[in-house]
Amino acid sequence: MLGLEVGGNSILLVNLDNHIYAYANECPHQKSRLSEGALMEKTLRCARHHWEFDVCTGRGINPKNSCLKAFPVTIESRDILLDLDDNEGSPTESAPDRETPQ
Numbered sequence: 001m002l003g004l005e006v007g008g009n010s011i012l013l014v015n016l017d018n019h020i021y022a023y024a025n026e027c028p029h030q031k032s033r034l035s036e037g038a039l040m041e042k043t044l045r046c047a048r049h050h051w052e053f054d055v056c057t058g059r060g061i062n063p064k065n066s067c068l069k070a071f072p073v074t075i076e077s078r079d080i081l082l083d084l085d086d087n088e089g090s091p092t093e094s095a096p097d098r099e100t101p102q
Contacts, residue, residue, distance in 0.1 A: 001044075003035025007084050011071065014055050016042065022082050023058055024069040027051055034068075044068075 002013045003025045012025040012034045025035050032048040039045075043061060044053045052061040053068050060066030072083040 001035060001039045003033055006082060009084055011082065013080065014039065014044070016055055019056075020073045020075065020080055021055055021058075022071040022073050022080075024071075028066050028068065 001015075004011055004013065010025040010033070012023045014021045014023075016039075023034065025033050027034055027037075027046040027048065029046065029049055029051050032046055034044060034046060034053075037045045037047040039055065042055050044055045045051070051063065051066060053059065053066070054061055058068035058070045074081040074083070
């Protein structure tokens with residue numbers, strides 16, 4: 001799990017079973033950084049108030065009516081490309097070259 005800034009956006013990258021997921025790095029509850037939370041198997045837990053999310057879907061576990069903002073991910077060679085504006089179909093941005101997030 002890795003929090004980083006890409007194109008002016010705070011992004012959370014999670015590598016689960018060799019699949020990269022990208023979400024806005026903020027809990028929908030009080031905007032706490034999710035990268036400061038914990039990843040337990042497929043559950044992402046916010047450090048502040050322990051809201052939980054399914055890392056594979058971004059859907060809330062506790063509470064169930066919450067949801068994370070997801071960004072489409074494409075892998076090209078060793079680059080992780082994020083579509084930061086998937087509604088507009090704009091070009092993708094490349095995450096800075098770092099070790100693969102865990």
